[in-house]
Amino acid sequence: MTRIAVAIVAASVLAGAVPLGAAQKLGEVQGTRTPDEIYAKTCGYCHGRNVGPIILGRALPAESVKYIVRHGQNGMPAFRPTEVTPSELEALATWVEKSAARKQEHGY
Numbered sequence: 001m002t003r004i005a006v007a008i009v010a011a012s013v014l015a016g017a018v019p020l021g022a023a024q025k026l027g028e029v030q031g032t033r034t035p036d037e038i039y040a041k042t043c044g045y046c047h048g049r050n051v052g053p054i055i056l057g058r059a060l061p062a063e064s065v066k067y068i069v070r071h072g073q074n075g076m077p078a079f080r081p082t083e084v085t086p087s088e089l090e091a092l093a094t095w096v097e098k099s100a101a102r103k104q105e106h107g108y
Contacts, residue, residue: 058101
């Protein structure tokens with residue numbers, strides 16, 4: 001490979017790299033997130049966007065939400081405690097149960 005080709009490959013790899021200090025480091029404890037943050041970054045990716053069913057505003061029982069999050073159901077994967085902590089899941093399930101529907105969400 002020529003030096004120019006190596007430089008182009010190196011530049012493209014570096015351009016896609018995560019900025020230093022931006023990612024969680026191995027063994028570092030993640031800060032507690034609010035239910036709205038968890039929903040936006042984890043759940044809302046599918047729910048309300050024609051991928052999974054709409055879950056907000058349906059008064060889904062918190063116990064059912066917790067079970068499905070941990071065990072998965074149909075096309076939905078299970079989420080490990082390292083992805084959504086037990087305390088975050090407790091808050092999220094209660095939040096989903098009591099949430100109002102969002103006009104911008106669509107699906108089934």
